[in-house]
Amino acid sequence: MNTSISENLKRPEPKALAGALEALAARFGNRLITSQAVREQHGHTTTWLPSQAPDGVVMAQETPDIQETVRICAKHGVPVIAFGTGTSLEGQVNAPAGGICIDLRDMNRVLEVHVEDLDCVIQPGITRKALNEHLRDQGLFFPIDPGADASLGGMASTRASGTNAVRYGTIRENVLALKVVRGDGEIIKTGTRAKKSSAGYDLTHLFIGAEGTLGIISELTIRLRGIPETIAAAACSFDSLRGACQATILAIQTGIPVARIELLNTEQVKACNSYSKLTLPEAPLLLLEFHGTEIEVAEQSRNFAEIARECGGSDFTWTTRPEDRTKLWQARHDAYWSVKALRPGAGVVATDVCVPISRLADCVTETEADLKQYNLISPIVGHVGDGNFHCSLACDVDDKDEMARGEEFMHRLVERAQAMGGTCTGEHGIGQGKQKYLEAELGPEALDAMRALKQGLDPQNIFNPGKIVPAK
Incomplete structure (x- = not known):
């Protein structure tokens, strides 16, 4: 497997990094953590990509903490990576150029619940299960269930989906508005609590799925549903x-x-x-x-x-x-842990694709045939109501031949899905792992438009560099 992803990114100069760490320490005290163990926890990945730790972790508690961290990092030209619960699968939380991780787990409050309007306002660190526990007594729930107990900010950043998407849609259809910290530390408000709007550009959906590369989500307004009878x-x-x-x-x-x-x-x-x-x-x-x-x-x-x-x-x-x-x-x-248990000590390479539902049977059966051809262990599970399915390869990561077969299998899987009018990822996102497939799927013109957006909103390239759009 490719172990050199994003290694060509330039790290900040030691003097600039030292200046940022000194300023952050003065501002946050012991809420800036630089111990190796904590840094490694925030650079981990739950799939085959190598872990790349940040240089420090800020434990944010309120929106001004995010703003001040971004301002300090922007001043010194140091990368900033947002961290929710770390359940992403394509290296989204890695720090290939070092920098500062902003851990949002303490920003986990429900700020407002509007029962009559079926919406609520939340901080980004609250998890799906915690939110639904809070809402249960009011007869409401948030339906998006990606499996892992992910944070809502992380779910929005990766455009998460899950088991209920066939009826309730993905996170994209269930976010009404965001507040986002931009590169100068100021706040962008992307919408209101109204159920629809035609006022200006659709900034809400620009930031959903951006994986923290355009700004950091500090607040979400989301749709709720009544708990079924x-x-x-x-x-x-x-x-x-x-x-x-x-x-x-x-x-x-x-x-x-x-x-x-x-x-x-x-x-x-x-x-x-x-x-x-x-x-x-x-x-x-x-x-x-x-x-x-x-x-x-x-x-x-x-x-x-x-x-x-x-x-x-x-x-x-x-x-x-x-x-x-x-x-x-x-x-x-x-299911992920059940696959790990099939081969104790082996790694699990998780990947997903999504195809039009009319091609689902063809794509899944051809994928099973490939697994037999390549002699690989990879159970299949999927949210098939919307054409999305997952393969979880149980691989010996030290066996070069097996890993090469696994990489070839995944390449064929993506090519097959794209040839059927589908996508290289239905919900895992691009991160570092699937950058190479974007041009074939969307074309070079689309990638140029993404680069222009990135340059316009993050001219210093400090927000989660090395993710989504490959370098030109």
Whole structure:
């Protein structure tokens, strides 16, 4: 695998870095941390990319902390990298040119909840689970569930998606407005609490998915939903992977409002059974969830059961018991760890692609064939209601031959998805790992436009340098 990503970035001069650290220490005291252990924790990555630690970590507590850190770093020409919970998968939190990491975990408050308007204002460090715990007593929830208990600021920065996206959309559709700290430390306000607006450029969606390369999100206004009266979960096994994909396609095309529909191939089911102590049939599997009234949920379940039978699916039973649903979905969320358990000591190379749903069956079955050809262990799991699926390669990172086969497999996976009208990443983002695929997907003109935006909003290139857009 490529271990030289972003190594050509120029680090700040030692004198400039020393000046920034001295000014930050004077401003933040012991909230500036320079110990090696803490710095390494903030440069870690949960995939195959090498870890690149920052030179210091500022523990921000309020928006002025972000502003002052950015001002000091801008004055000395030192990079700034925002950090939420560190669950990103393409090296977004790495510091290839060194610099200062701003840890936002303490900025975790709910600032306002507007029950009548179904929205709230939050700080970027609050996590998905903490937010929903806060909202539960008011009968509301935030539906975007990427699996990991990510921070909302990080989810916005990587344009996160997840298991509920088929019904509720991605983070992009659920953010109304942002406050963003720009390169001079001032605040950009991108919108209001109104549900729609045609006032000026759509700055909100410019910063969503920018991975902290254009500014640092300090506040979010997000949409909320009412907790459904009835929630039912179901599992349905299939004779073939293609049959499971076809059932998904038909369910979406016929308008069944499934809230979640997740695909696990046979290898992933085996891994989940072993790790989560389940007894699911070891065959291609769809996990589903239906939201609505009791009558609506029953009707949705019956309609899907008819489609499943036509596509080689087994009979399935559905449950509304919260403990049963939690156990089933926790096993899905633990899929990454179940793959790691397949080969103790091995690394896990996680990647994703997304294709138009009509090409889903072709893309997944061809991907399984590639895994056999390359003799690789990589269970497949996906948010297949919107054509997005993930491969998790369990690899011996010290085996050059295996890693080379893994890299070739991932390259073919991306090329296949792009050839089918899809994208190199549905939700993991570009970061460092997938920069090389952007030009083929969007064209050189689009990359030039991105570079112009970066230059206009961050002329010193201090915000998370070395991410998304490759150097020209």
